[in-house]
């Protein structure tokens with residue numbers, strides 16, 4: 606099972622696109638899905654890095670964005686667009702969805 610971090614509260618969870626049991630946040634829309642994929646063990650192989658990211662989110666309530674990883678994750682999300690839309694993870698009308706989360710690029 607994928608070990609992931611909730612992009613809203615920093616809690617560790619199982620599955621990058623599952624709802625968080627701590628805060629209830631369920632990633633929605635391609636940016637949140639890509640951010641969630643980035644902050645999971647599918648893209649981060651170092652447990653210490655994941656712990657540091659979790660702490661950063663808990664302390665700042667900001668999603669750290671690593672540009673190269675994000676581009677890669679976004680491409681994966683867009684490739685799976687049809688099935689993700691069917692599963693309700695992507696909005697049927699992308700123009701109407703606005704994420705409430707604050708993001709910051711980490712160079």
Ligand SMILES: [Zn+2]
Nearest residue numbers: 611614625628
């Ligand atoms: Zn959470």
